[in-house]
Amino acid sequence: MQSSFLISSTPLVSNKRLGWVIITTVITAGSIVLYSFNPATTNVFPSSPFRELTGLFCAGCGSLRGLHQLLRGNLGAAFGFNPLMVLLLPFMFYSYISYTVEVFTGRSLYKPFIHPKLIWCLLYVIIAYWILRNIPVEPFSWLAP
Structure with a gap:
């Protein structure tokens, strides 16, 4: 005899939504x-x-x-602690918003094609930034936190 109680095979919460909740x-x-x-003080x-x-x-x-200062509304101080982080945050924010829209609507926001050379270029910029911020001479010393 067939049971009148049917168990659904679809999860109540999708893996993407669970991932979004965790993130x-x-x-x-x-x-x-x-x-x-x-x-800086704790x-x-x-x-x-x-x-x-x-x-x-x-x-x-x-x-x-820098993030502490941004959360407090002080963009200038945040930029002083780590300018590269401040410049990259809008891209991270767009990525989060894009993921959120995709999770809840099934449609994604515009995802530009990023050429692999650009990704390598970003890596070189990060390495150069890493090196330059350790040179104790102006203007490079401005990059130090």
Whole structure:
């Protein structure tokens, strides 16, 4: 005899939506913690392992302090801590919004084709930034956090 109780084979929450929930939760929780605690004055966040080992700045040094300043509405101070991070944030924000739209509507926002040479160029820019911010001479010293 066939059961009148049918079990659906489709998940209640799709994997993409679950991924979106996890990503959004991590971003939200991280933003709340980063807004609440200033990385420059508290020991809540770990220090940079690269800076601890070498005494030099990495490409990401100053990002936490910069994000804290952005969350507080201080774009100038954020740019002073890590200009490259501030310049790349709009692309990360667009990526998140695009993913959100795709998860909830099934349609994606415009995804420009990025030529592999451009990706390599971005890598070279990050490496150059990493090197230049450690030169203790103006104007390169302006890149240090």
